[in-house]
Amino acid sequence: MGDLKDAAQSGDGSKTETQENMETVDIESAQTLEQTIEQRTLAANAEMAALLANPLYCLPKPVRRNVRALKKLQLEHVLIEVDFFKELHELEIKYEQKFNPLYEKRTSIVSGAYVPTEDECDYQSDHEKEIELADAVQKVKVEDEESGEKGDGNEPVKGIPEFWLTALKNAPAIADMIEEYDEPILKHLIDIKAETYKDPMSFLLEFHFEPNEFFTNTVLTKFYELRCSPEESDIFAFEGPEIVKSKGCTIDWKKNKNVTVKTIKKKQKHKARGAVRTVTKTVTNESFFNFFSPPAVPENEDDLDEEVQGILNNDFEVGNLIKDRIIPHAVLFFTGENLVDDDFDEEDDEGDEEDYDEDEDEEEEDDDENDNQCLNRKKSKGQSGNSQQQAPPECKQQ
Numbered sequence: 329m330g331d332l333k334d335a336a337q338s339g340d341g342s343k344t345e346t347q348e349n350m351e352t353v354d355i356e357s358a359q360t361l362e363q364t365i366e367q368r369t370l371a372a373n374a375e376m377a378a379l380l381a382n383p384l385y386c387l388p389k390p391v392r393r394n395v396r397a398l399k400k401l402q403l404e405h406v407l408i409e410v411d412f413f414k415e416l417h418e419l420e421i422k423y424e425q426k427f428n429p430l431y432e433k434r435t436s437i438v439s440g441a442y443v444p445t446e447d448e449c450d451y452q453s454d455h456e457k458e459i460e461l462a463d464a465v466q467k468v469k470v471e472d473e474e475s476g477e478k479g480d481g482n483e484p485v486k487g488i489p490e491f492w493l494t495a496l497k498n499a500p501a502i503a504d505m506i507e508e509y510d511e512p513i514l515k516h517l518i519d520i521k522a523e524t525y526k527d528p529m530s531f532l533l534e535f536h537f538e539p540n541e542f543f544t545n546t547v548l549t550k551f552y553e554l555r556c557s558p559e560e561s562d563i564f565a566f567e568g569p570e571i572v573k574s575k576g577c578t579i580d581w582k583k584n585k586n587v588t589v590k591t592i593k594k595k596q597k598h599k600a601r602g603a604v605r606t607v608t609k610t611v612t613n614e615s616f617f618n619f620f621s622p623p624a625v626p627e628n629e630d631d632l633d634e635e636v637q638g639i640l641n642n643d644f645e646v647g648n649l650i651k652d653r654i655i656p657h658a659v660l661f662f663t664g665e666n667l668v669d670d671d672f673d674e675e676d677d678e679g680d681e682e683d684y685d686e687d688e689d690e691e692e693e694d695d696d697e698n699d700n701q702c703l704n705r706k707k708s709k710g711q712s713g714n715s716q717q718q719a720p721p722e723c724k725q726q
Contacts, residue, residue, distance in 0.1 A: 406564065410557060417524070435518070439518055439519075489515075491662055501642075530553045531552050532549060533551075544580040554570065554572065555569065555570055571648070576619070577620055588615045588618050590611060592609055594609075622643045623636050
């Protein structure tokens with residue numbers, strides 16, 4: 329027992345290891361407590377700053393109470409809006425059946441499969457310029473009939489050539505997506521259709537192509553899924569259904585016809601030996617047909633980086649534009665009468681292109697790899713189903 333007492337009290341007055349450990353723990357605890365107090369103080373200050381910035385803070389307490397009542401009413405308004413947009417979506421599906429026969433007849437006229445009668449062409453325009461143009465056309469009608477209204481070849485012109493390409497190019501947001509080397513492909517586009525589904529709330533875009541030398545598909549599809557409910561984090565921001573994800577399809581490109589990629593050849597010189605080697609790699613190329621390969625949406629939207637989020641936002645907007653405006657009003661986009669597009673803001677495109685130059689490298693493009701690409705040139709950017717239909721599990725391909 330005496331030995332233990334002696335061990336506890338060092339003869340030279342020095343501290344034991346146990347005492348030192350206890351003092352260390354006390355210091356760490358004090359530091360932790362200090363950090364906790366500091367963090368809580370900062371949080372309280374931030375909360376107070378936010379409170380002071382809120383205009384409600386300056387209002388008398390009875391007024392703030394009334395405002396809270398109004399916000400509760402606003403919440404009820406949002407819930408009614410949700411029901412409204414759901415019923416509106418079902419109404420859209422119902423009237424889709426009435427619009428479809430008109431779209432089918434439009435397709436037959438555009439393709440030349442059906443020649444409209446004189447009565448069907450008797451449309452009186454309110455626009456003076458169109459009336460003057462009609463008079464001018466009437467004057468040369470006899471000459472046109474005698475010449476057979478022939479185009480570049482020996483066959484008479486049928487339907488409306490390049491109808492959908494022209495309509496898409498007259499929609500500014502889509503014109504920016506169309507490259508010069510996309511146009512020969514889009515000349516084969518003969519129809520665009522939309523099909524709306526109830527469960528899940530969604531729609532499908534179908535791009536119909538005539539047989540061509542670029543790919544074997546006759547239909548390219550794009551599927552969009554919507555959400556019609558407010559986000560818990562910002563309930564009052566609800567403005568109706570919004571697209572939450574999209575899915576494209578696989579394009580079966582024919583050999584050397586894929587305009588969505590380009591082959592880059594780099595000649596690299598070894599810094600020490602001076603030897604030269606050629607490295608070939610395939611990179612993504614700007615093209616309208618990237619529309620059918622949207623980036624995947626992660627389960628946690630917080631994982632989206634800014635660049636991918638921007639691509640998805642644009643993709644969703646273009647999908648809505650095609651469904652809600654271009655398909656219903658295609659002839660007006662073709663004539664250029666529906667050029668105004670207030671839903672899209674113009675942005676600078678600076679810094680969008682990657683720079684593949686490397687030190688002591690010489691870069692050249694393999695033009696033989698893809699004979700459809702004009703890689704060094706930029707062009708001037710100038711619905712069936714019923715209310716109970718289920719959305720397809722995958723986009724349709726043919």
